[in-house]
Amino acid sequence: MQIFVTFEYSTLLEIAITELEEKGITEIYAVPLDPRKKHPRLLDSIHRSDGLSLVDKGMVLAFMFATIGATKGFVWDWGPVIWGLIGAAAGFITGVLLNWIIYLLKRHKNERELKKGKTGEVILIVTCEENNVSVVEDILWDHQALGLAITK
Structure with missing residues (x-):
């Protein structure tokens, strides 16, 4: 066995x-x-994905900001279409920046753990x-x- x-x-x-x-x-x-030495890619392709996505929060915030911008655009100058597009762009950029900051903080934390002496795992076959x-x-x-x- x-x-x-x-x-x-x-x-x-x-x-x-x-x-x-x-x-x-x-x-x-x-x-x-061996522990992972290379950082994951920031942009995924259709054939390879590592679970890291920078646009997920950006898309959600773009939808929310576009809805608010279009709603308020009926009252503001330039109209609902322009304010909806401005809101979408602002939400997308905010979400991508938020994900980027979270990624940098996690990467920095993981690098600190590796420097602290956290070693990899061992497979034992008995x-x-x-x-x-x-x-x-x-x-x-x-x-x-x-x-x-x-x-x-």
């Missing part, structure tokens, strides 16, 4: 490996994952007999495993 486990790299991982070796399980393979699976599983969960999968 093989057990695949993910851990955040810490001393608990080392202790779990030591306990497994004390129980007679010697086929243990640990693979550290090969053992079927009668040892529950013991291995208990040891791994007791040492704060993030996820666990068992295969035959």
